[in-house]
Amino acid sequence: MSRVEKIFQDCRAQGRAALVGYLPAGYPTVDGSVELLSAMVEGGCDLLEVGVPYSDPVMDGPTIQAAADTALRAGFRLRDVFAVVERVSAAGGRAVVMTYFNPVLRYGVDAFARDLAAAGGLGVITPDLIPDEAGEWIEASDAHGLDRTFLVAPSSSEERIASTARAARGFLYATSTMGVTGARDAVASAAPALVERCRRHTSLPIGVGLGVRSAEQAAEVAAFADGVIVGSAFVTAAERAGADGVRDLAAELAGGARRGAPASAATGA
Amino acid sequence: MDVKASDGVAHPSEHDPDEGGHFGRYGGRFVPEALIAALDELTVFYQKARADPEFLDELDRLHRDYTGRPSPLTDAPKLGEHAGGARILLKREDLNHTGSHKINNVLGQALLTKRMGKKRVIAETGAGQHGVATATACALMGLECVIYMGEVDTERQALNVARMRLLGATVIPVKSGSRTLKDAINEALRDWVTNVDETHYLLGTVAGPHPFPAMVRDFHRVIGMEARAQVLDRVGRLPDAVAACVGGGSNAIGIFHAFLDDPGVRLVGYEPGGDGVETGRHGATLSEGSPGALHGAMSYLLQDEDGQTAESHSISAGLDYPGVGPEHALLKDLGRAEYSPVTDAEAMEAFALLCRTEGIIPAIESAHAIAGALRLGRELGPDAVILVNLSGRGDKDVDTAARWFGMVEGESAAEASGTAIAEADLSGRSPAQDEPSPAGADTGAVQR
Ligand SMILES: Cc1ncc(COP(=O)(O)O)c(C=O)c1O
Numbered sequence: 071m072s073r074v075e076k077i078f079q080d081c082r083a084q085g086r087a088a089l090v091g092y093l094p095a096g097y098p099t100v101d102g103s104v105e106l107l108s109a110m111v112e113g114g115c116d117l118l119e120v121g122v123p124y125s126d127p128v129m130d131g132p133t134i135q136a137a138a139d140t141a142l143r144a145g146f147r148l149r150d151v152f153a154v155v156e157r158v159s160a161a162g163g164r165a166v167v168m169t170y171f172n173p174v175l176r177y178g179v180d181a182f183a184r185d186l187a188a189a190g191g192l193g194v195i196t197p198d199l200i201p202d203e204a205g206e207w208i209e210a211s212d213a214h215g216l217d218r219t220f221l222v223a224p225s226s227s228e229e230r231i232a233s234t235a236r237a238a239r240g241f242l243y244a245t246s247t248m249g250v251t252g253a254r255d256a257v258a259s260a261a262p263a264l265v266e267r268c269r270r271h272t273s274l275p276i277g278v279g280l281g282v283r284s285a286e287q288a289a290e291v292a293a294f295a296d297g298v299i300v301g302s303a304f305v306t307a308a309e310r311a312g313a314d315g316v317r318d319l320a321a322e323l324a325g326g327a328r329r330g331a332p333a334s335a336a337t338g339a
Numbered sequence: 340m341d342v343k344a345s346d347g348v349a350h351p352s353e354h355d356p357d358e359g360g361h362f363g364r365y366g367g368r369f370v371p372e373a374l375i376a377a378l379d380e381l382t383v384f385y386q387k388a389r390a391d392p393e394f395l396d397e398l399d400r401l402h403r404d405y406t407g408r409p410s411p412l413t414d415a416p417k418l419g420e421h422a423g424g425a426r427i428l429l430k431r432e433d434l435n436h437t438g439s440h441k442i443n444n445v446l447g448q449a450l451l452t453k454r455m456g457k458k459r460v461i462a463e464t465g466a467g468q469h470g471v472a473t474a475t476a477c478a479l480m481g482l483e484c485v486i487y488m489g490e491v492d493t494e495r496q497a498l499n500v501a502r503m504r505l506l507g508a509t510v511i512p513v514k515s516g517s518r519t520l521k522d523a524i525n526e527a528l529r530d531w532v533t534n535v536d537e538t539h540y541l542l543g544t545v546a547g548p549h550p551f552p553a554m555v556r557d558f559h560r561v562i563g564m565e566a567r568a569q570v571l572d573r574v575g576r577l578p579d580a581v582a583a584c585v586g587g588g589s590n591a592i593g594i595f596h597a598f599l600d601d602p603g604v605r606l607v608g609y610e611p612g613g614d615g616v617e618t619g620r621h622g623a624t625l626s627e628g629s630p631g632a633l634h635g636a637m638s639y640l641l642q643d644e645d646g647q648t649a650e651s652h653s654i655s656a657g658l659d660y661p662g663v664g665p666e667h668a669l670l671k672d673l674g675r676a677e678y679s680p681v682t683d684a685e686a687m688e689a690f691a692l693l694c695r696t697e698g699i700i701p702a703i704e705s706a707h708a709i710a711g712a713l714r715l716g717r718e719l720g721p722d723a724v725i726l727v728n729l730s731g732r733g734d735k736d737v738d739t740a741a742r743w744f745g746m747v748e749g750e751s752a753a754e755a756s757g758t759a760i761a762e763a764d765l766s767g768r769s770p771a772q773d774e775p776s777p778a779g780a781d782t783g784a785v786q787r
Contacts, residue, residue: 125516125647126633128528129371135515148645171369172632176646198632200375202359203367223373225535230375248373249533 073192074217074240077117077164078275078296086328087292089114090277091320092168092301093308094121095154096146097137104157109313110304111163113320118158119195119299122151122169129170129197131252133302148173152189159190166193166217166240174207183210193217193240201237208237219243219277222268224260235272241297242268246280252302254281262294288323289330298327342409342568344402345395347560347596348388348447352553354599356666360549360636363672365665368548369632370528377535382550384455389557394450401446405479406436408561412569413729417696418709422716425723428578429699430566430594432730439702439731440562440590441472441543447558449476452539459483459538463527465492465520465586466657466704467499468731469543474508484508487526489519492656499735517650520586520660524634544587545664548635552664559593566726567597574724580605580715583728584707585625585678586657588664590730595676605677608667609711611653612680622651624663625671625678638665654683654739657704657731679714681707687743689713690733702731703739 071079081088091110097103107118123138123146130138155165167186174182174194186194193216199207201220211218217240222231225248235242244265247258261278268276278291279299283306288298300323307315343349360366368378388394402408411434415427432440452460460482464470470486477484486503490512493500503510516522524547531540545552545559563581570578581598583591585608598604613621621627628639633648641649641661653659670676681689686703689710694700701709705728712727719725733740741747 126521126525128525128634129532131529139515142647172640172642172648173646175631176642176644198369198371200368200370200372203369221372223371223376225373225376227376230372234372245371245373248535250529 072217072240074117074166075275078241081116082296086331087295088116088277088297089288089320089324089327090117090119090279090297090299091115091304092119092121092299093304093316094123094134094137094141095151096123096141096144097305097308098140099144100146100150100154104154105313106308106316107154107158107163108161109317110320111158111161113317114324115320116164117297118163118165119168119301120151120155120158120165122148122167122173124170124173127170129250131250131302133305134251137305148177152185155186155191156189165191166195166219167191168195168197171196171199179206180210180213183214183216187214187216191216193219195219195243197221201234204237221245222264224248224264228267228271231268232271235268235274238274241275241277242272243299244268244276244278244295246278249280251280254283261291265294285322285326288326292327292330293332298323342561342564343399344408344561345398346564347557348398349395352557352560352596354596356549356553360553362552362666362669364630365637365668366549366552367637368635369637370548370635371532373532374535374548377531378548378550380455381451384451385550385554388451388454394454397450398447402443402561406442406446407434409565410434412566412573415697418693419716421692421696422713422725423719424721425716425719425725426574427712427716428570428573428724428726429729430562430726432562432590432728433699433701433705433732437468437472437475438734439468439472440559440593440728441469442475443561443593444543444555444558444589445469445472445476445541448539448541449480449482452482452541453480455539457537457539459485459534460541461485461487461527461530461538462541462543463487463520463523464543465489465523465659466655466702467492467496467503467735468657468702470508470510471499471502471506473541473543474503474506477508478506485530486510487513487523487530489513489517489523491518492520492523495739496656496735498738519651519656521648521651521662528634544589545592545666546587546634546636546638546662552636552666555589556592556596556666559589560596562590562593562728563595563597566594570724570726576724577601577604578724578726579719580607580723581726582607582609582708582711582715584608584658584704584730585610585663585667586660586704587662588667590728592664592666594726594728595670599675606670606675607711607715608676608678609681609707610678611651611655611658611707612682612685613652615682616680620652621680622653622659622661623680624661625667626680628661630668633662636665638668639663639671654686654743655703655707657702658707679711681710685710687740690740691744699729700733700737701729702733703736705730
């Protein structure tokens with residue numbers, strides 16, 4: 071079984087949804103991001119999404135855009151993402167990388183997979199790469215034993231959910247709403263239905279992201295999904311209160327992810 | 340001339356991409372999954388519409404009665420004297436309603452928007468020409484219109500911002516990144532992901548995810564189809580070369596396409612060279628860039644070692660873009676078209692020359708193509724026939740040009756302006772022979 075899938079399964083066996091926390095590498099600096107990500111692990115993140123700051127993040131709202139900007143202005147280089155993954159893994163974290171595809175293309179798809187695997191990374195989430203265009207990435211991720219997470223959206227057809235799930239390994243990322251990243255007040259009503267549709271096509275764990283920021287919302291998502299994915303809220307917490315801020319937020323969200331999981335999940339579906 | 344405006348839509352090209360929208364290794368769809376359904380829907384509606392006589396007739400009627408097609412072909416003999424005596428023919432897309440080629444694509448997509456039952460249109464704009472054309476079509480067809488425009492561009496193309504607002508559009512200045520066209524596209528894509536159910540993204544060039552590059556091209560193929568027939572009719576033979584400016588590449592692909600299978604016709608695209616490619620401050624994507632994925636398609640782009648998009652620079656807001664349409668990337672790799680940078684200074688020199696020789700104030704974008712035609716003429720000699728796509732008119736650029744040439748009261752001339760206007764001097768005298776004017780050489784040259 072894939073290493074990422076195993077993380078979700080272990081959480082499920084403990085009767086809870088996995089907490090997946092995102093932060094851009096290099097935010098606010100390379101060292102600073104290692105400190106923040108490590109604090110997120112301490113607080114209870116089961117899986118880290120280490121973001122690659124990118125100049126044109128079309129899937130991201132203002133919060134993550136600004137964080138990526140800060141990282142790039144502080145001199146973030148793509149190779150730094152491997153160092154960050156290596157250091158947070160050494161500190162006990164388990165990490166996948168979340169990246170727009172062009173930096174990977176530029177680095178060399180195979181070289182990127184090789185260097186990420188060597189750094190201890192478990193996989194990659196690609197928000198602007200659909201399986202239809204992912205031939206080279208599928209080959210490289212196979213060759214280097216990395217998981218690959220593609221996204222599905224409320225607008226995805228049954229056919230596309232099925233083919234996307236087939237191409238993925240580790241977990242499937244269901245975007246809860248039509249939109250970009252950013253904390254929202256309510257979890258979109260489209261999310262449960264989307265997860266339900268995904269279940270018909272795959273036994274992969276399903277993480278739900280976009281807009282989650284509170285323990286209540288985490289609990290809500292945990293009631294129907296295998297993972298709760300949180301991004302912008304961690305960035306905001308880091309901005310406000312640094313390592314303590316993200317540690318506290320992780321603990322709070324982890325509490326929600328535990329509370330919300332349906333009792334039956336404890337037996338492992 | 341019996342070219343119909345809809346011909347490029349009705350008759351599939353021999354040079355279409357594959358089903359996934361790939362032109363060789365370029366094109367495709369590098370977008371969030373959330374947009375795939377909308378792109379599929381658009382593809383289906385476009386394929387249906389192009390086979391529907393009602394759609395084609397409506398497009399023809401609009402282009403005849405509203406746009407004013409066919410656009411004329413104008414001989415530019417006095418300009419030709421400055422181009423080694425070559426015969427220069429201008430395809431007058433500047434005379435279209437709203438002042439540029441952009442309306443060709445906009446009317447087509449606006450009709451599709453109505454067919455899809457969507458009520459809201461969003462678009463990006465650089466120079467504002469695409470924004471104005473989109474606002475115009477939305478006013479005509481009763482659609483809500485939101486235009487994203489980089490803040491830098493709202494300043495340098497203020498006239499067009501006012502035009503869009505007069506037409507009832509909401510103009511949103513984009514303050515992220517380089518605050519130019521690239522960032523306006525990012526913001527439009529974010530809006531689209533969020534509101535895709537009721538919104539059509541009316542993309543303004545031959546870039547972006549499939550089906551945009553092929554569909555937008557088809558709406559612009561009329562330029563080359565008309566021009567090819569007009570040149571044959573006027574000159575009795577095909578041109579030796581076709582020149583066009585390249586921002587995203589829509590006016591260039593529109594005029595090139597009709598000549599792709601005429602191997603004797605050179606196709607040359609002129610990119611914004613800004614301060615000169617050696618300075619790094621330019622937007623010459625095909626000349627200086629490398630393959631990568633941006634804004635939904637694989638193509639050439641300006642990027643750093645890490646795949647971060649580089650900022651482009653150009654005096655021309657409409658060309659100030661670090662990406663380019665995927666079909667141009669393929670044409671470059673195949674060697675079927677050539678691409679070459681033209682600096683701000685060279686473009687402005689050509690701008691002034693066209694004003695003075697032919698009484699036509701071009702868009703600064705199009706002035707890059709004029710500069711290219713001057714080069715081509717000097718290279719090919721007096722027997723050459725050169726077709727130029729005059730993609731737009733320069734009303735929107737009067738302020739920029741007046742500043743460049745130091746014509747604004749109380750402002751000093753731009754450094755390069757002295758050279759530009761002096762070389763554009765039509766009297767045949769060299770600048771050295773001029774009496775220095777009391778106000779200084781720059782203004783002196785202008786006032787002559
Ligand atoms: C007059 C004119 N020409 C050319 C362009 C560049 O676009 P494209 O390369 O798509 O023709 C623009 C864009 O704003 C324009 O306004």
